[in-house]
Amino acid sequence: MNIIKRNGKEVDYDGEKIIAAVEKANNEVRERYRLLPSQIKVVEEKVLRKLKELDHEAGVEEIQDYVIEAIQQEGAFRVATIYTVYRYKRELIRKSNTTDDRILTLVEYDNEEVKEENSNKNPMVVSVQRDYVAGEVSRDLTNRILLPQDVVEAHKTGVIHFHDSDYYVQHMYNCCLVNLEDMLQNGTVISDTMIEKPKSFLTACNIATQCIAQIASSQYGGQSITLAHLAPFVDISREKYLEEVRTEFRENGMDEDEEKIRAIAERRTREEIKHGVQTIQYQVTTLMTTNGQAPFITVFMYVDEVPEGQVRKDLAMIIEEMLKQRILGVKNEKGVYITPAFPKLIYVLDEDNMTKDSEYYYLTELSAKCTAKRMVPDYISAKKMREYKKGDVYPCMGCRSFLTPDRFSKEGEKHKYYGRFNQGVVTINLVDVACSSGKDMEKFWKILDERLDLCHKALRCRHERLLGTTSDVAPILWQYGAIARLEKGEKIDRLLYNGYSTISLGYAGLYEMCKYMTGKSHTDPEAKPFALAVMQRLNDRCAEWKADENIDYSVYGTPLESTTYKFARLLQKKFGKIKDVTDHNYITNSYHVNVREHIDAFTKLKFESDFQKLSPGGAISYVEVPKMTDNIEAVLSVMRFIYDNIMYAELNTKSDYCQVCGFDGEIQVVSDEHGKLVWECPNCGNRDQNKMNVARRTCGYIGTNYWNQGRTQEIKERVLHL
Numbered sequence: 001m002n003i004i005k006r007n008g009k010e011v012d013y014d015g016e017k018i019i020a021a022v023e024k025a026n027n028e029v030r031e032r033y034r035l036l037p038s039q040i041k042v043v044e045e046k047v048l049r050k051l052k053e054l055d056h057e058a059g060v061e062e063i064q065d066y067v068i069e070a071i072q073q074e075g076a077f078r079v080a081t082i083y084t085v086y087r088y089k090r091e092l093i094r095k096s097n098t099t100d101d102r103i104l105t106l107v108e109y110d111n112e113e114v115k116e117e118n119s120n121k122n123p124m125v126v127s128v129q130r131d132y133v134a135g136e137v138s139r140d141l142t143n144r145i146l147l148p149q150d151v152v153e154a155h156k157t158g159v160i161h162f163h164d165s166d167y168y169v170q171h172m173y174n175c176c177l178v179n180l181e182d183m184l185q186n187g188t189v190i191s192d193t194m195i196e197k198p199k200s201f202l203t204a205c206n207i208a209t210q211c212i213a214q215i216a217s218s219q220y221g222g223q224s225i226t227l228a229h230l231a232p233f234v235d236i237s238r239e240k241y242l243e244e245v246r247t248e249f250r251e252n253g254m255d256e257d258e259e260k261i262r263a264i265a266e267r268r269t270r271e272e273i274k275h276g277v278q279t280i281q282y283q284v285t286t287l288m289t290t291n292g293q294a295p296f297i298t299v300f301m302y303v304d305e306v307p308e309g310q311v312r313k314d315l316a317m318i319i320e321e322m323l324k325q326r327i328l329g330v331k332n333e334k335g336v337y338i339t340p341a342f343p344k345l346i347y348v349l350d351e352d353n354m355t356k357d358s359e360y361y362y363l364t365e366l367s368a369k370c371t372a373k374r375m376v377p378d379y380i381s382a383k384k385m386r387e388y389k390k391g392d393v394y395p396c397m398g399c400r401s402f403l404t405p406d407r408f409s410k411e412g413e414k415h416k417y418y419g420r421f422n423q424g425v426v427t428i429n430l431v432d433v434a435c436s437s438g439k440d441m442e443k444f445w446k447i448l449d450e451r452l453d454l455c456h457k458a459l460r461c462r463h464e465r466l467l468g469t470t471s472d473v474a475p476i477l478w479q480y481g482a483i484a485r486l487e488k489g490e491k492i493d494r495l496l497y498n499g500y501s502t503i504s505l506g507y508a509g510l511y512e513m514c515k516y517m518t519g520k521s522h523t524d525p526e527a528k529p530f531a532l533a534v535m536q537r538l539n540d541r542c543a544e545w546k547a548d549e550n551i552d553y554s555v556y557g558t559p560l561e562s563t564t565y566k567f568a569r570l571l572q573k574k575f576g577k578i579k580d581v582t583d584h585n586y587i588t589n590s591y592h593v594n595v596r597e598h599i600d601a602f603t604k605l606k607f608e609s610d611f612q613k614l615s616p617g618g619a620i621s622y623v624e625v626p627k628m629t630d631n632i633e634a635v636l637s638v639m640r641f642i643y644d645n646i647m648y649a650e651l652n653t654k655s656d657y658c659q660v661c662g663f664d665g666e667i668q669v670v671s672d673e674h675g676k677l678v679w680e681c682p683n684c685g686n687r688d689q690n691k692m693n694v695a696r697r698t699c700g701y702i703g704t705n706y707w708n709q710g711r712t713q714e715i716k717e718r719v720l721h722l
Contacts, residue, residue: 003051003058013051015044018067025083026076033078035071046070135166142168146465151458158570159451161427161563162458163506167220171469173501175221175397179419180229182481183211189480190214200240201269204233205276209283215482216295218474221422222398224298224346227318228305229418230276234314237272241265270317277321284343285330294342300395301377302348303360316360319347323366327373332657332693339655339695341702345370345377346395349643368635371651372628375695375702378620378650381643388613388647390415396648397422399559401618404552407499419483420501424462426455427506427558429567430513430534431587435575439517448534452505452541456553459503463551467493497550504617505542506558508567510534511588516581523593523607535591535614554617557590561698564589565710584717585710590619595714601625601721602641609646621649622697623721627666628653634722650697652718657693660686667694669716677712 003013022043026034035043047066051058064087071080142165143152155162164174184204187196188211198204208230215223242265249256284297301319306312326345329337347367353360367377382393390405394417397403401422405415428451437444471478471486478486484495495501514522514531522531535555542553560567564586577583588594591611593604601623608621628635628651635651642649656667661684670680672687679694680687695704696715707715 018044028082029078035076039074043070138169139166163425174422174424176421177418178225180225201233201237202276205279212295213287214476222296224395226300231315238269241268285340298344323370327370338693339374341704347377348380350382379642384647400620423503425504425506426458431509434513434516499552502552502554504556506556509587510591511594512581556617557615557619565708586714595718605646624652624718625722652697655695659691
């Protein structure tokens with residue numbers, strides 16, 4: 001008979017351990033209150049009988065409850081009390097040691113798990129360490145006090161993943177679409193200082209970046225802004241320059257030639273656009289939030305988001321400048337232009353920029369060049385998005401989390417997206433569901449529903465943690481326009497219901513799930529219906545919860561970063577190494593085609609589009625491509641295919657630089673003499689990560705600070721699709 005230890009490991013039942021523990025408690029009371037040796041043996045026998053009657057394998061805590069009950073049945077209440085106190089003390093020591101050890105190894109830079117947890121955080125930096133230390137304390141409180149123990153245990157054993165538990169103590173949401181229009185047009189407040197409506201484009205850009213830093217410090221996920229909200233300020237600057245130039249002409253006794261005046265004013269306006277965009281790019285890259293990283297900011301670029309006329313032309317100029325500056329890149333410490341991680345860029349493909357004779361095709365060509373050089377922008381198909389989102393086109397929150405069309409706007413009104421947010425994410429490990437079923441299909445569906453019930457319980461915890469939060473906890477969000485304009489002291493509760501915000505049921509490992517249950521990849525026509533049926537079940541359950549609770553639950557294609565390694569290790573521990581299922585140090589993100597599977601770019605995107613439709617809470621597809629700077633037409637052909645076939649996709653190119661020899665090709669992943677995966681310059685053999693710049697797309701965002709061994713193996717094993 002097996003029992004389950006606290007670390008999730010199954011071991012044989014050992015009655016001698018119970019006897020030894022009871023004897024220890026027995027020896028601490030006066031002799032007249034002690035159990036006889038024969039009674040201690042009876043205690044162990046009663047516990048054993050209890051365990052044999054169970055229909056499940058017991059955990060340590062459950063066994064200890066039976067021990068206390070059996071001691072009390074023998075009338076040794078003082079022994080039972082000592083045993084209970086000893087148990088409680090051991091639990092406190094165990095938990096405090098776990099947290100203390102993690103913190104000490106973290107600050108000494110000796111925690112392998114934390115070192116490469118986030119590819120955009122440098123764990124050597126004290127501000128990052130400070131955030132991690134606070135996170136460990138928060139996680140400890142969360143696990144001991146705030147979350148139900150079945151949720152904690154499920155997260156610990158990799159059955160589910162309760163995302164960002166290190167921020168759960170605080171009343172924070174995940175990600176959002178910033179209502180920059182409200183903040184700029186109506187003014188905002190930063191650090192108790194009134195910021196009025198800007199009187200120029202450059203000032204608007206400055207204010208926008210300050211807002212971004214404040215917002216990012218008040219949440220734990222990504223945030224998105226649109227350049228459309230900055231576009232109206234271009235004409236304000238233009239009018240200012242027109243007046244300045246006219247004055248200069250008059251003061252210098254020159255004829256007021258309106259054509260010349262407008263040409264000079266336009267030149268100055270374009271120069272200001274250049275400086276404004278540069279402000280956004282460099283401030284976003286160099287700003288640091290309170291959690292020790294650059295804001296996870298996404299910039300949305302869609303000319304049709306504003307009305308035709310001057311404001312649309314101005315928006316096109318901003319987009320053009322944004323793309324040109326990203327193509328250039330930013331300088332590293334050696335003064336060499338490299339690929340920055342942020343801001344992430346999204347470019348919308350639509351009728352007026354998809355053909356060579358369309359008005360804004362020059363922007364599409366520039367986007368293709370930018371993607372080939374710097375991996376961004378990513379692409380949204382306006383055509384497909386209108387199909388999926390009730391005719392609307394809008395950005396995701398951060399890398400991929402999409403809002404659902406709102407349910408609170410009156411009929412005929414435009415749907416509201418900016419100023420809305422996501423409450424949080426819990427991910428189900430589909431590989432664990434499959435392996436736990438032993439390939440029994442009936443058992444699979446039963447376990448899936450049980451795990452979804454557990455995910456629902458965990459998501460309710462996220463929702464209820466936000467309930468009752470007052471606007472005062474983050475004034476920039478709730479009082480000064482980023483999300484809302486609530487009164488001081490007002491609760492945010494109404495923004496948690498009726499479709500204002502979403503809450504996400506994530507999923508991971510659809511490929512491995514299919515491989516285990518059917519023996520085939522989900523790209524196989526025989527296995528695909530099963531994969532789609534599982535996706536539909538996730539959507540059906542979200543629809544049930546939404547109907548019952550008026551909360552917008554939504555299925556979300558989880559971007560696993562460090563969690564892919566965690567899941568893989570726990571699966572191997574629990575089920576051993578199963579070929580093409582648990583035998584790698586990562587599992588496949590969401591619905592994606594497995595990275596090792598040979599498939600061409602167009603077939604992959606077309607296949608994944610069916611699954612993207614079933615991830616309304618967010619998902620992104622990608623194709624892995626070689627260096628494309630000399631083949632822009634191929635990039636454009638992929639973009640045209642995206643426009644016709646899939647809502648949201650990206651091209652994963654390579655953008656590396658070796659500081660030792662100046663090599664700017666692809667830096668490789670190789671195994672060192674100990675079997676560890678390391679990065680190596682193929683030109684000079686440099687393996688010092690401090691002397692190279694590597695940029696890879698890992699979870700929707702570009703990562704630049706390296707990855708754990710699981711993710712590094714996944715990167716190494718990616719096959720090209722083009």
